[in-house]
Amino acid sequence: MSPETLVPDTSTPATDTSNFGPDRFDTYVMKTYGRFPLTLERGEGCRVWDNSGQEYLDFVAGIATCTLGHAHPALVEAVTQQIQKLHHVSNLYYIPEQGQLAEWLVKHSCADRAFFCNSGAEANEAAIKLARKYANTVLEVEQPVILTAKASFHGRTLATVTATGQPKYQKGFSPLVPGFEYVPYNDIAALENAIGDIDEGNRRVCAIMLEALQGEGGVRPGDLDYFLRVRKICDEIGILLILDEVQVGVGRTGKLWGYENLGIEPDIFTSAKGLAGGIPIGAMLCKDSCNVFEPGNHASTFGGNPFACASALAVLDTLETEDILTNVIARGEQLRKNLRAIANQYTNLFIDVRGWGLINGMEINAESEFTSIDIVKAAMAEGLLMVPAGPKVLRFVPPLIVSADEVEAASQKLGDAIAKLVNSI
Numbered sequence: 001m002s003p004e005t006l007v008p009d010t011s012t013p014a015t016d017t018s019n020f021g022p023d024r025f026d027t028y029v030m031k032t033y034g035r036f037p038l039t040l041e042r043g044e045g046c047r048v049w050d051n052s053g054q055e056y057l058d059f060v061a062g063i064a065t066c067t068l069g070h071a072h073p074a075l076v077e078a079v080t081q082q083i084q085k086l087h088h089v090s091n092l093y094y095i096p097e098q099g100q101l102a103e104w105l106v107k108h109s110c111a112d113r114a115f116f117c118n119s120g121a122e123a124n125e126a127a128i129k130l131a132r133k134y135a136n137t138v139l140e141v142e143q144p145v146i147l148t149a150k151a152s153f154h155g156r157t158l159a160t161v162t163a164t165g166q167p168k169y170q171k172g173f174s175p176l177v178p179g180f181e182y183v184p185y186n187d188i189a190a191l192e193n194a195i196g197d198i199d200e201g202n203r204r205v206c207a208i209m210l211e212a213l214q215g216e217g218g219v220r221p222g223d224l225d226y227f228l229r230v231r232k233i234c235d236e237i238g239i240l241l242i243l244d245e246v247q248v249g250v251g252r253t254g255k256l257w258g259y260e261n262l263g264i265e266p267d268i269f270t271s272a273k274g275l276a277g278g279i280p281i282g283a284m285l286c287k288d289s290c291n292v293f294e295p296g297n298h299a300s301t302f303g304g305n306p307f308a309c310a311s312a313l314a315v316l317d318t319l320e321t322e323d324i325l326t327n328v329i330a331r332g333e334q335l336r337k338n339l340r341a342i343a344n345q346y347t348n349l350f351i352d353v354r355g356w357g358l359i360n361g362m363e364i365n366a367e368s369e370f371t372s373i374d375i376v377k378a379a380m381a382e383g384l385l386m387v388p389a390g391p392k393v394l395r396f397v398p399p400l401i402v403s404a405d406e407v408e409a410a411s412q413k414l415g416d417a418i419a420k421l422v423n424s425i
């Protein structure tokens, strides 16, 4: 950087972002993300507009985060009221909004207690710490192992990136955190073998940590039989089942929690993304039977502050009062039907359409020259935003309030984008 660019720009106020194009952005922000050349400026419902006024249908929703879409009146009112009253106080004191959110979550799940933080990774960190303390104190195991699944995703902190069963996210960050091993997802024999092998040494499996549906790993739903068996194994040998509900929780699958699709209850589960509809929050919930945390064991400055909790309460209240889960189921079926029709038109290009509720994936043939990024870019040119789940899966995670007309419009745009892409070769 030349010396003159180090001189602060005082000509515009710090709050003026109107001239912040990609070049200026990339001068100052660390390049940890591969970004599309798109600057979004405002949104309403399932639609967003870029800084040139171009409109898009948003089937990304901040990656399964903007539960109620953009600028939903219930969320706008809740954040406005709360910020005018009290936005942050320390956990040195009682916070009624935090208590009320914990009570809502407990009354609407299998858990007995909640701990609040700010993101999915932090929620999973809390779950990992709780499982380790349970291993150390209840199971009396000093070298506990947590089994996670290959192709899973649990976050980017050191412990959660280690828990993540994808070497591409771990490369370059050694030494990783000890105490994690990986098994293929939905493969019960592999899981049983791994437990047997690990328990032979001086280490012992203390927990199994899984997603009910693998999101980042390619939108792969869990098998019912597999999860029933996993639950049984955990009960038989007295270890914990942790479910990462960060992407699939809060109604995304058509049920409030992903585990409800699998007929089981976890001992611990985590939530984040959609919980406050885009306001940062994370939560780790557990049954009393494994709640070994004591004062001083875990904490977060921002965790569970009045602002984040009031936002989450507005989202959850709206989900209930507007019966949004019914919409999730109907719109999910409609979307999968449309995606299957497109896949049937291009049998060389697509090999599968799958998902639950409003988390759906379309898998591209490994032999095809097109990647998910190619199709995401082509759809963007048609005014539809989507997100890849790996190099060969398209992911569709619109706001849960998406309408039937919007699902039709998105399907049309995707069909047009694919037709243009295929005809371009």
Ligand SMILES: Cc1ncc(COP(=O)(O)O)c(C=O)c1O
Pocket: 118, 119, 120, 121, 122, 124, 153, 154, 155, 156, 211, 215, 216, 244, 245, 246, 247, 272, 273
């Ligand atoms: C299943 C799952 N767990 C954890 C995370 C990490 O969440 P965050 O980015 O909020 O830390 C994600 C993010 O995509 C996720 O999908």
